[in-house]
Amino acid sequence: xxxxxxxxxxxxxxxxxxxxxxxxxxxxxxxxxxxxxxxxxxxxxxxxxxxxxxxxxxxxxxxxxxxxxxxxxxxxxxxxxxxxxxxxxxxxxxxxxxxxxxxxxxxxxxxxxxxxxxxxxxxxxxxxxxxxxxxxxxxxxxxxxxxxxxxxxxxxxxxxxxxxxxxxxxxxxxxxxxxxxxxxxxxxxxxxxxxxxxxxxxxxxxxxxxxxxxxxxxxxxxxxxxxxxxxxxxxxxxxxxxxxxxxxxxxxxxxxxxxxxxxxxxxxxxxxxxxxxxxxxxxxxxxxxxxxxxxxxxxxxxxxxxxxxxxxxxxxxxxxxxxxxxxxxxxxxxxxxxxxxxxxxxxxxxxxxxxxxxxxxxxxxxxxxxxxxxxxxxxx
Amino acid sequence: xxxxxxxxxxxxxxxxxxxxxxxxxxxxxxxxxxxxxxxxxxxxxxxxxxxxxxxxxxxxxxxxxxxxxxxxxxxxxxxxxxxxxxxxxxxxxxxxxxxxxxxxxxxxxxxxxxxxxxxxxxxxxxxxxxxxxxxxxxxxxxxxxxxxxxxxxxxxxxxxxxxxxxxxxxxxxxxxxxxxxxxxxxxxxxxxxxxxxxxxxxxxxxxxxxxxxxxxxxxxxxxxxxxxxxxxxxxxxxxxxxxxxxxxxxxxxxxxxxxxxxxxxxxxxxxxxxxxxxxxxxxxxxxxxxxxxxxxxxxxxxxxxxxxxxxxxxxxxxxxxxxxxxxxxxxxxxxxxxxxxxxxxxxxxxxxxxxxxxxxxxxxxxxxxxxxxxxxxxxxxxxxxxxx
Numbered sequence: 071x072x073x074x075x076x077x078x079x080x081x082x083x084x085x086x087x088x089x090x091x092x093x094x095x096x097x098x099x100x101x102x103x104x105x106x107x108x109x110x111x112x113x114x115x116x117x118x119x120x121x122x123x124x125x126x127x128x129x130x131x132x133x134x135x136x137x138x139x140x141x142x143x144x145x146x147x148x149x150x151x152x153x154x155x156x157x158x159x160x161x162x163x164x165x166x167x168x169x170x171x172x173x174x175x176x177x178x179x180x181x182x183x184x185x186x187x188x189x190x191x192x193x194x195x196x197x198x199x200x201x202x203x204x205x206x207x208x209x210x211x212x213x214x215x216x217x218x219x220x221x222x223x224x225x226x227x228x229x230x231x232x233x234x235x236x237x238x239x240x241x242x243x244x245x246x247x248x249x250x251x252x253x254x255x256x257x258x259x260x261x262x263x264x265x266x267x268x269x270x271x272x273x274x275x276x277x278x279x280x281x282x283x284x285x286x287x288x289x290x291x292x293x294x295x296x297x298x299x300x301x302x303x304x305x306x307x308x309x310x311x312x313x314x315x316x317x318x319x320x321x322x323x324x325x326x327x328x329x330x331x332x333x334x335x336x337x338x339x340x341x342x343x344x345x346x347x348x349x350x351x352x353x354x355x356x357x358x359x360x361x362x363x364x365x366x367x368x369x370x371x372x373x374x375x376x377x378x379x380x381x382x383x384x385x386x387x388x389x390x391x392x393x394x395x396x397x398x399x400x401x402x403x404x405x406x407x408x409x410x411x412x413x414x415x416x417x418x419x420x421x422x423x424x425x426x427x428x429x430x431x432x433x434x435x436x437x438x439x440x441x442x443x444x445x446x447x448x449x450x
Numbered sequence: 451x452x453x454x455x456x457x458x459x460x461x462x463x464x465x466x467x468x469x470x471x472x473x474x475x476x477x478x479x480x481x482x483x484x485x486x487x488x489x490x491x492x493x494x495x496x497x498x499x500x501x502x503x504x505x506x507x508x509x510x511x512x513x514x515x516x517x518x519x520x521x522x523x524x525x526x527x528x529x530x531x532x533x534x535x536x537x538x539x540x541x542x543x544x545x546x547x548x549x550x551x552x553x554x555x556x557x558x559x560x561x562x563x564x565x566x567x568x569x570x571x572x573x574x575x576x577x578x579x580x581x582x583x584x585x586x587x588x589x590x591x592x593x594x595x596x597x598x599x600x601x602x603x604x605x606x607x608x609x610x611x612x613x614x615x616x617x618x619x620x621x622x623x624x625x626x627x628x629x630x631x632x633x634x635x636x637x638x639x640x641x642x643x644x645x646x647x648x649x650x651x652x653x654x655x656x657x658x659x660x661x662x663x664x665x666x667x668x669x670x671x672x673x674x675x676x677x678x679x680x681x682x683x684x685x686x687x688x689x690x691x692x693x694x695x696x697x698x699x700x701x702x703x704x705x706x707x708x709x710x711x712x713x714x715x716x717x718x719x720x721x722x723x724x725x726x727x728x729x730x731x732x733x734x735x736x737x738x739x740x741x742x743x744x745x746x747x748x749x750x751x752x753x754x755x756x757x758x759x760x761x762x763x764x765x766x767x768x769x770x771x772x773x774x775x776x777x778x779x780x781x782x783x784x785x786x787x788x789x790x791x792x793x794x795x796x797x798x799x800x801x802x803x804x805x806x807x808x809x810x811x812x813x814x815x816x817x818x819x820x821x822x823x824x825x826x827x828x829x830x831x832x833x834x835x836x837x838x
Binding site: 090097098105132160162228230312315330335337338341345 | 474489513515518553554566621654717723731785
């Protein structure tokens with residue numbers, strides 16, 4: 071450590087080069103962290119789901135509806151303690167500048183099913199009482215500058231016409247994986263306005279014992295097999311996982327780009343290190359003459375590479391973590407809970423270490439092996 | 451007077467490692483740039499090619515996708531008898547009222563957990579003439595009245611039981627696959643087609659999702675749109691088929707493009723920093739040389755141009771390598787979800803000559819930006835000091 075001032079002085083000689091190299095390392099690790107966070111966020115969404123919640127959809131295709139009459143039969147089923155249902159609404163607001171999801175739900179049972187959707191008790195009661203009311207996520211409220219009590223009109227695409235809802239509550243999810251930009255309103259209101267077709271998009275069931283998920287799902291599916299709408303029941307986690315795979319092979323894409331980024335910056339850093347080493351050949355020879363050992367010189371060059379890589383890593387990784395946190399980024403609702411994880415930071419640190427080794431090794435070995443006499447002759 | 455380019459080329463060869471590292475850095479950036487835009491490009495063109503300019507697509511008013519639309523039989527017959535519909539040789543209208551549903555199918559291969567949402571499209575027997583770009587490459591057209599289906603070209607490699615002669619089970623029934631069709635890489639190639647009257651009852655539907663018909667006079671689109679949308683018996687939106695599908699690609703296409711530009715932009719910045727370093731080092735190492743050039747009477751402007759050219763040359767070499775690195779992804783098939791319909795579509799990476807050119811221009815820009823300040827330093831060098 072006593073050599074640190076020497077290393078810093080060396081770095082300070084070509085300030086511009088040092089700054090540019092650190093900046094490119096920082097940019098690379100910023101990209102690395104961002105790309106990996108896309109993957110970890112999708113993974114988290116894929117793994118989200120209570121083990122005690124099952125999702126039941128139409129076996130023929132998840133966009134096809136199920137009869138609302140299934141609700142009673144499901145509630146009566148053995149091992150099922152709570153049942154709720156929801157429908158995708160697919161409305162547009164203000165020319166659809168910002169897409170957000172709207173669901174028609176059965177308010178009491180839905181909020182009981184999802185304790186993760188947190189809101190003040192009085193707002194909850196107000197929502198329950200009023201059939202044409204809705205609740206929205208905090209982000210959505212802020213995004214459009216809505217206020218509680220305000221009327222909001224959506225244009226239906228699946229259910230045509232103008233739909234006006236009164237915002238009676240604002241929720242904040244206790245788990246970041248749950249979108250904080252949804253709108254929930256009364257399923258009963260949808261039924262009423264569409265002439266009571268008696269349909270639900272899907273059912274969500276809470277079961278007593280998570281271990282019984284498979285047999286319960288099978289019993290229920292068997293029960294509806296020969297009815298007009300056969301069902302497919304699975305854990306909430308499996309349902310979310312299948313949704314996450316719909317993006318395609320994101321991890322391969324992000325991984326490939328990440329590798330290319332890291333490798334490109336490796337080249338830049340290695341080049342910079344080699345240039346500064348070449349310029350200092352004479353100096354190294356002088357250091358050797360006055361008694362610096364080969365090993366010390368090796369260490370000095372490596373330390374220099376290390377300072378560059380680690381400073382870059384600190385800026386890039388720290389920058390990514392803070393930026394996404396501060397801006398509350400969620401990719402327009404597609405990646406809720408976008409947050410650089412600890413593992414990503416650790417991996418980024420490891421990448422920086424590799425960067426240091428790979429870029430410092432050649433110049434460091436060269437410095438250590440430098441024949442003094444020859445080098446000194448070249449100086450003059 | 452200009453300094454010959456061969457001077458720069460020789461200088462570059464004087465420091466091969468540094469040149470190669472810088473060029474490779476730029477090459478990687480260009481490769482990612484071309485690769486990502488090829489992805490966006492492939493997705494867009496798959497959807498854009500899906501429609502034809504000669505066809506009109508009619509959906510229920512306000513519906514923004516086939517998924518959310520619904521057209522009853524009465525509307526279908528009104529449309530079919532419209533004077534704007536072209537007729538086949540036998541006098542029948544070239545119209546295809548279509549059912550559009552999405553079914554889950556297990557993906558083939560290792561990833562058995564992945565269920566893909568595949569489009570099943572119920573078409574009328576006239577569809578093969580309505581959509582003239584459809585070509586059956588294997589087998590024969592499904593016969594009317596039978597449980598027969600035709601699958602898109604991109605299905606066969608990704609899903610089991612989709613080969614001609616095999617039988618695929620969905621919606622509680624077995625369907626025999628009697629043909630395979632191509633449509634020049636469009637999104638239709640990720641779909642399963644069967645006769646609408648066969649599919650309606652098994653999906654328990656009593657309405658279609660959309661109606662597509664061939665326009666009698668291709669120039670009369672505006673007029674047809676006006677009359678149909680004004681028809682009191684209908685509440686519909688009328689699109690050119692090509693426009694409709696192009697619109698479906700907008701959201702994801704834009705996301706991919708923004709992502710490509712953002713990622714490669716940040717990468718490019720890093721590479722430019724590298725180029726600046728290299729060029730400054732080159733200028734510093736060659737300051738006596740530059741002084742000689744200036745003493746010989748070369749104008750500082752020529753020196754500036756010469757060093758800019760040198761930097762651009764490195765970048766151009768990098769750009770060419772990058773383009774070559776990216777080329778193998780061309781034609782590679784990948785899939786994603788068309789979020790407008792929640793269905794999976796397969797498409798190929800598409801590298802066009804224009805894209806390659808853009809990659810090279812991108813490389814040149816990086817080189818020139820990276821070389822500018824070092825080149826200016828070279829041109830402004832005080833001669834006497836450097837020569838001493």
